[in-house]
Amino acid sequence: MPSIDVCYSPELLHLYNLKGKVAVVVDVLRATSSMVTAFAHGIEKIIPVSTLDDCQNLKQAGFLTAAERDGRKAEGFDLGNSPFSYMDASIQGKTLVMTTTNGTHAIRLSVAADKVLAGAFLNIGKVAEFVAAEGKDVVVVCAGWKGDFNLEDTLFAGALAERLKDSFAPANDSTLAAQHLYRLAKPDVMGFLANSSHVKRLQNLNITDDIIYCLQEDVYDVVPVLAGDCLVPLNKAAAK
Ligand code: 3SL
Numbered sequence: 001m002p003s004i005d006v007c008y009s010p011e012l013l014h015l016y017n018l019k020g021k022v023a024v025v026v027d028v029l030r031a032t033s034s035m036v037t038a039f040a041h042g043i044e045k046i047i048p049v050s051t052l053d054d055c056q057n058l059k060q061a062g063f064l065t066a067a068e069r070d071g072r073k074a075e076g077f078d079l080g081n082s083p084f085s086y087m088d089a090s091i092q093g094k095t096l097v098m099t100t101t102n103g104t105h106a107i108r109l110s111v112a113a114d115k116v117l118a119g120a121f122l123n124i125g126k127v128a129e130f131v132a133a134e135g136k137d138v139v140v141v142c143a144g145w146k147g148d149f150n151l152e153d154t155l156f157a158g159a160l161a162e163r164l165k166d167s168f169a170p171a172n173d174s175t176l177a178a179q180h181l182y183r184l185a186k187p188d189v190m191g192f193l194a195n196s197s198h199v200k201r202l203q204n205l206n207i208t209d210d211i212i213y214c215l216q217e218d219v220y221d222v223v224p225v226l227a228g229d230c231l232v233p234l235n236k237a238a239a240k
Contacts, residue, residue, distance in 0.1 A: 008149045018110060049098070
């Protein structure tokens, strides 16, 4: 039986061997939720980059850009990191270059995996279906916050492990802990996260609607997958 493991911070990724595995990178609040939303609304490709400089260079090359630091839209770029800004018809068919505080960097750090997916509560059912069909060991890479553990990405890891529990074995206690937390949180995920650091950070910036939106399960059936330097929707990656 394949296994499912959880890496609680990109800072711990050096302890994991991603070769031959599927990495599901998650930044529930908000990077991977925004990516899923963007694909569901017609964006063609997303190039995740780690730094503002890389994003700026690609802006000068003519790309649409999105940049966030510390929860705020970074100056000089087209979009920030609210999923609601990706519901606009003007993004259809475009390639977006995106940098966020943690999420895009976590994707870049996961490239050693056989496949790198962007997971969120919004597309968790399709992510579970895809990894079950692949049948390879899975590592959920939690983007966390500047190297720290966070609760919302952990809950996603637990939720994914719960969905896969009949066909994937927990790799170790990391997975069991995430599952326990998700079972505790499930009746009221928003309430469970009320005192969590990033929820408080976003609420201090008056960003509450985004949180409620990002905690919804199974809204979209798109799975962004890394193909070279770009995330593309799974159906398009398969056609390559
Ligand atoms: O850390 C990240 O990558 C972002 O998703 C953080 S925020 O939700 O935009 O503040």
